[in-house]
Amino acid sequence: MSNAFDFPGGIHPPERKQRSNQATLIDAPLPGRVTLPLQQHSGQPATPCVAPGDTVKVGSVIAQREGMISSHLHASISGTVREVSTTQIIIDSDGQDEWNRLPSIDWQRAAPNALFERLNESGIVGLGGAGFPTHIKARVVERHTIHTLVINAAECEPYITADDLTLRHYASDVLEGAQIIAKLCGAQHIVIGIEDNKPEAIEALRQAIQKSQPITVELKVISTRYPSGGERQLIKRLLDLNVPSGGLPADVGVLCHNPGTLLAILHAVRDGQPLVSRVVTLTGEAISQPGNRWVRLGTSIKELLEQVGLDHTALHQVIQGGPMMGAPLLTLDTPVTKLTNCLIAATIVELPPAPVESPCIRCGECESVCPVSLLPQQLHWYARANDDAKMERYHLFDCIECGACSYVCPSHIPLVVDYREAKSRIRLQRIETAKAEYAKHRFEFRQARLAREEAEKQARKEARKSQQRRTPTSAVASSEKVDLRGLRIAHAAAKASVKKAEKTLARVAQEDPKQPLDDLEMQLATAQENLKAAESQLAQAKEQQAASAPSQSEESS
Amino acid sequence: MSMMHASGVNDAPLTTFVPPTASLMRWVIVATLPGIATMSYFFGLGVLSNILIAAVLGVALEAAVLRLRKRPIRVTLNDASALLTAILLGVSLPPASPWWLIGVGMIAAIVVGKQLYGGLGHNPFNPAMIGYALLLVSFPTYMTLWAPPQELLPEGLWAQITGTLPTAQLDGLSGATPLDAFKHKGEAVLASEFWATNPLPDGTLNAWRWVALAWLAGGILLLVKRIISWHIPVAMLGSVLLLATLFYLSDPSHFASPLFHLLTGATLFGAFFIATDPVSAATSRRGKLLYGAGIGALIIIIRTFGGYPDAVAFAVLLMNLCVPLLDLYSVPRPTGHLKSSRGEQP
Numbered sequence: 010m011s012n013a014f015d016f017p018g019g020i021h022p023p024e025r026k027q028r029s030n031q032a033t034l035i036d037a038p039l040p041g042r043v044t045l046p047l048q049q050h051s052g053q054p055a056t057p058c059v060a061p062g063d064t065v066k067v068g069s070v071i072a073q074r075e076g077m078i079s080s081h082l083h084a085s086i087s088g089t090v091r092e093v094s095t096t097q098i099i100i101d102s103d104g105q106d107e108w109n110r111l112p113s114i115d116w117q118r119a120a121p122n123a124l125f126e127r128l129n130e131s132g133i134v135g136l137g138g139a140g141f142p143t144h145i146k147a148r149v150v151e152r153h154t155i156h157t158l159v160i161n162a163a164e165c166e167p168y169i170t171a172d173d174l175t176l177r178h179y180a181s182d183v184l185e186g187a188q189i190i191a192k193l194c195g196a197q198h199i200v201i202g203i204e205d206n207k208p209e210a211i212e213a214l215r216q217a218i219q220k221s222q223p224i225t226v227e228l229k230v231i232s233t234r235y236p237s238g239g240e241r242q243l244i245k246r247l248l249d250l251n252v253p254s255g256g257l258p259a260d261v262g263v264l265c266h267n268p269g270t271l272l273a274i275l276h277a278v279r280d281g282q283p284l285v286s287r288v289v290t291l292t293g294e295a296i297s298q299p300g301n302r303w304v305r306l307g308t309s310i311k312e313l314l315e316q317v318g319l320d321h322t323a324l325h326q327v328i329q330g331g332p333m334m335g336a337p338l339l340t341l342d343t344p345v346t347k348l349t350n351c352l353i354a355a356t357i358v359e360l361p362p363a364p365v366e367s368p369c370i371r372c373g374e375c376e377s378v379c380p381v382s383l384l385p386q387q388l389h390w391y392a393r394a395n396d397d398a399k400m401e402r403y404h405l406f407d408c409i410e411c412g413a414c415s416y417v418c419p420s421h422i423p424l425v426v427d428y429r430e431a432k433s434r435i436r437l438q439r440i441e442t443a444k445a446e447y448a449k450h451r452f453e454f455r456q457a458r459l460a461r462e463e464a465e466k467q468a469r470k471e472a473r474k475s476q477q478r479r480t481p482t483s484a485v486a487s488s489e490k491v492d493l494r495g496l497r498i499a500h501a502a503a504k505a506s507v508k509k510a511e512k513t514l515a516r517v518a519q520e521d522p523k524q525p526l527d528d529l530e531m532q533l534a535t536a537q538e539n540l541k542a543a544e545s546q547l548a549q550a551k552e553q554q555a556a557s558a559p560s561q562s563e564e565s566s
Numbered sequence: 567m568s569m570m571h572a573s574g575v576n577d578a579p580l581t582t583f584v585p586p587t588a589s590l591m592r593w594v595i596v597a598t599l600p601g602i603a604t605m606s607y608f609f610g611l612g613v614l615s616n617i618l619i620a621a622v623l624g625v626a627l628e629a630a631v632l633r634l635r636k637r638p639i640r641v642t643l644n645d646a647s648a649l650l651t652a653i654l655l656g657v658s659l660p661p662a663s664p665w666w667l668i669g670v671g672m673i674a675a676i677v678v679g680k681q682l683y684g685g686l687g688h689n690p691f692n693p694a695m696i697g698y699a700l701l702l703v704s705f706p707t708y709m710t711l712w713a714p715p716q717e718l719l720p721e722g723l724w725a726q727i728t729g730t731l732p733t734a735q736l737d738g739l740s741g742a743t744p745l746d747a748f749k750h751k752g753e754a755v756l757a758s759e760f761w762a763t764n765p766l767p768d769g770t771l772n773a774w775r776w777v778a779l780a781w782l783a784g785g786i787l788l789l790v791k792r793i794i795s796w797h798i799p800v801a802m803l804g805s806v807l808l809l810a811t812l813f814y815l816s817d818p819s820h821f822a823s824p825l826f827h828l829l830t831g832a833t834l835f836g837a838f839f840i841a842t843d844p845v846s847a848a849t850s851r852r853g854k855l856l857y858g859a860g861i862g863a864l865i866i867i868i869r870t871f872g873g874y875p876d877a878v879a880f881a882v883l884l885m886n887l888c889v890p891l892l893d894l895y896s897v898p899r900p901t902g903h904l905k906s907s908r909g910e911q912p
Contacts, residue, residue: 017901253904254902255902367641367645368587368685370587370844371687371847372590372844373795373849373851373854376849376850377795381900381902382900384897384898387893407903420586421586
C-alpha cells in the first residue's frame with residue numbers, strides 16, 4: 010500500500026464519499042431542453058454553426074472549434090435549435106433521442122491521424138476539471154517523447170466519487186481508452202494511481218488489468234491524502250519524477266489522463282459517439298437520492314437536483330466541483346458542462362460559511378501542509394501588500410490552488426482566494442505590458458492575410474491565363490524564369506513556423522490554462538496565412554513550369 | 567474556462583475543522599498551569615498576584631488602545647493573546663513585584679511592543695520579553711531579587727500593593743537565583759568550591775528544578791496537542807546543551823554543567839512558551855530551526871560571558887531581530903525547482 014516516494018505536506022479532510030458511492034451509476038432522465046455554453050473548455054470559445062429552427066440529432070456538431078486551443082460542441086439531445094447567442098446554444102428536445110454517430114474505428118489498425126481527427130471531431134476535453142482539449146494533448150508525441158501514461162484515478166477531493174463509479178462500471182473500457190492514448194503517444198508503460206479508499210474500483214481494475222493489452226497496465230494503490238490527485242503530486246508519488254516548475258508532465262516523459270476522459274475517448278473511437286454526456290456526482294445532505302448519474306451536457310442543474318430530491322429549505326449552497334477546489338454556484342439556473350464533475354447540495358451544518366478572518370499569527374501550519382513547499386504565510390503578507398514582484402519571487406505561479414493552506418489556517422484566512430486574485434492581476438499586467446507587441450502581431454496578421462489573398466488572386470489569374478494560352482499558341486509562354494527552388498524553401502520555412510507557433514501555443518495553454526491565448530492564436534493564424542500564401546505561390550509556379558515544360562520539349566524535338 | 571466560478575463568495579467552503587487562533591492561545595494558557603502551580607508552591611502567592619495584576623492591566627491596556635485605534639474590542643480581546651502575554655510576563659517577574667513595576671512592563675509589552683506595531687500578528691518582538699527586558703534594564707534591583715522559596719509573605723503582598731520593596735527581599739544574597747549566584751561567584755572560585763559553600767538558601771536549587779520540569783510538562787502538552795511544532799524547542803534546547811557541554815568539557819571547574827543550564831533559569835520556560843511565539847519567530851521549518859538554535863547559542867554566550875545571569879529575554883529579542891533575515895534565507899525549494907531562491911532580492 011505505502012509508497013517510497015512522496016510529496017511534501019498534504020492534509021486529511023473528512024472524505025464524505027459514502028453518501029454518493031453507495032448507489033450504482035444510472036442515467037439521469039433526458040432533459041426537455043439543454044443550454045450549451047460555447048466555452049466548456051480552455052482556450053477560445055467555439056463558433057456556432059447552426060441557426061434557430063435547425064433540427065439536430067444527438068451528436069450533430071452545433072459549434073466548431075475556433076483557433077487551435079478550442080473544441081467542437083455537439084447537440085446533446087435531438088430536437089430543434091431554439092436560440093443561438095454569442096455565449097450559448099439552446100436546444101428543445103423532440104423526445105426522440107435520435108443519434109448521429111460517426112463510423113466506428115478499429116483503433117488497433119487505424120492510422121494515428123485518423124484517431125487524432127476522431128478526438129478532434131468528438132469534442133473531447135479533459136473531464137477531470139481542467140477542460141483541456143484532448144486532441145491537442147494527444148498530439149504531444151510531435152513535441153515530446155512519452156514513456157509512461159498515468160491514469161489519474163486518485164480522486165482525492167472529499168465528496169466526489171465520479172471516477173470511482175466510472176471505474177467500477179467501466180474498468181476495462183477505461184483501460185482500452187488508455188491503450189488508445191498509449192498508442193498515440195508512444196508510451197511503453199501505463200500506470201494507474203488510485204487512493205486506497207476505493208476498494209471496489211481497485212478490485213474492478215485488478216480484474217480488468219489481466220485482459221488489457223497490448224501494453225501491460227500497472228496498478229499502484231496509494232494511501233489517501235489530499236491532494237494526491239494533483240498531476241504533479243501524483244507523478245511524484247507514482248514515479249518519483251519531479252515535473253519542473255512552469256513545465257509539463259510531458260517534460261519528464263509522462264502524460265496524465267483522467268478515467269472519465271479515457272472512457273470518452275473509447276466511446277468516440279469505438280462507438281463513434283461524441284462527447285454529449287458525462288458522469289456527475291450528485292451529493293450533499295440537501296438531496297435525498299445521492300449518487301452518480303450519466304447526465305447530458307446542458308441539463309439544468311436545478312432540474313437535475315430536483316430529480317434527486319432537492320430540499321430547497323434545507324439547502325444552504327450548491328458547490329460545483331469538490332469542497333476544496335470547487336466554487337459555490339450563484340444560481341442554480343446554469344447547465345451541466347463538460348467540466349461539471351460534482352454537485353454538492355450542502356446544508357448549512359454540513360458546509361458552514363467560513364468564520365470571520367482574524368490576523369495571521371505566522372504559525373506556519375500552512376507551510377507544513379503545502380504540497381509544493383511554498384511559504385503561504387509570506388505569500389499572504391505580500392498579497393495583502395499588493396507586492397506582486399515579491400509574490401512572483403516567492404513562486405506564486407507554482408501554487409496549484411489546492412486549498413490545503415486555507416483549510417488548516419487557524420485564523421480562517423482565505424489564502425487561496427488571495428492567491429487567485431493576485432494571479433489574475435499579474436496576468437492582466439502582463440497583457441498590459443505586451444500590448445504594443447500584440448498590436449504588432451495583429452498588424453502582421455493583417456499583412457499576411459492580404460498577401461495570401463493577393464497570392465491566391467494571382468494564382469487564379471495565372472490559371473485562367475494559362476488555360477486561354479494552352480489552346481492557341483504556346484509561343485508566348487514563360488520566358489520569365491520560375492524560381493521553384495526558392496519557393497519550395499519559402500514553403501518549408503512557412504510550414505516550420507506554423508509548427509513552431511502550434512508548439513508554443515500548446516505549451517502555454519497547458520502550463521497555465523487561465524492565461525489568455527488570443528495573442529498566440531493570432532501569431533499562429535499569421536503563420537498559417539503565410540503558409541497558405543506560400544502554398545498557392547508554389548502551386549502556381551509548379552503549374553507554370555508544367556505548362557512550359559511540354560511546350561519546350563515539343564520545340565526541341 | 568473559469569466562467570463557472572462564482573468569485574466573490576467564500577471560495578473554500580470546507581474550512582471549519584481546525585481549532586481557531588483563539589483556541590490555540592487558550593491551549594497555551596492551559597499549558598502554563600503546571601508551571602504556575604509549581605512556582606506558586608515554591609515561591610508563594612506572589613506568583614499568582616503578579617499574574618492577576620498583569621492580566622487586569624494587560625486586558626485594560628489592550629482594550630484602551632483598541633478603542634483609540636478604533637478597532638473591534640470584544641472580538642480582539644476574545645483571542646486571549648493579551649491575557650497570555652500578561653501571564654508570561656507575570657511569571658517572569660520576581661514574585662510579589664510592586665504593582666507599578668508590573669504596570670510599566672505591561673505598557674511596554676502591550677502598548678509599545680504589540681499594539682503600536684499593529685496588534686496581533688504584526689509585532690516584530692515578543693511582547694512579554696519587551697516588557698521584561700525594559701524592566702530588567704531600568705529597574706535591576708527589583709528584577710534580580712527573588713524571594714527565597716517557601717516564604718509565603720503576607721507583608722510581601724502588602725508591599726506589592728503599596729509599591730515598595732519588602733524589607734526581607736533587600737537582603738541581596740538570600741534572594742539570588744542560582745544563575746545569579748553562580749554568575750557572581752568570582753573568577754577565582756572554582757565551581758566545586760562554589761557549590762561546597764552551599765551558596766543558596768535551602769531548597770532553592772531544588773525549587774528551580776521542579777519549576778523547570780513543570781514548564782517542560784506544559785511544553786510537552788503543547789507538542790502533543792500540536793499547538794506548537796517541535797522545531798524551535800528542539801533546536802533551542804539542543805544548542806543550549808551542545809554549547810554548554812562543550813564549555814563544560816573544556817573546563818569543568820570553571821563553567822556550569824549542561825544540566826545546570828537546562829534546569830535553572832528560564833531555559834525550558836523560554837523554549838516552550840517564549841521562543842515559540844509564532845508571530846515574532848521565523849516562519850519556515852528551516853528558519854525555525856535556525857531561530858531556535860540561535861536563541862540557544864545566545865543564551866549560553868550571554869550567561870557565560872555577558873553581564874546578565876539569565877539571558878532568555880535578550881536572546882529571544884536578538885533573534886527576533888534576525889527573523890526577517892532568516893525568513894529571506896530559509897525559503898524552501900518548491901517542488902519542481904532545481905534550486906531555491908534563498909536570499910534573492912528583487
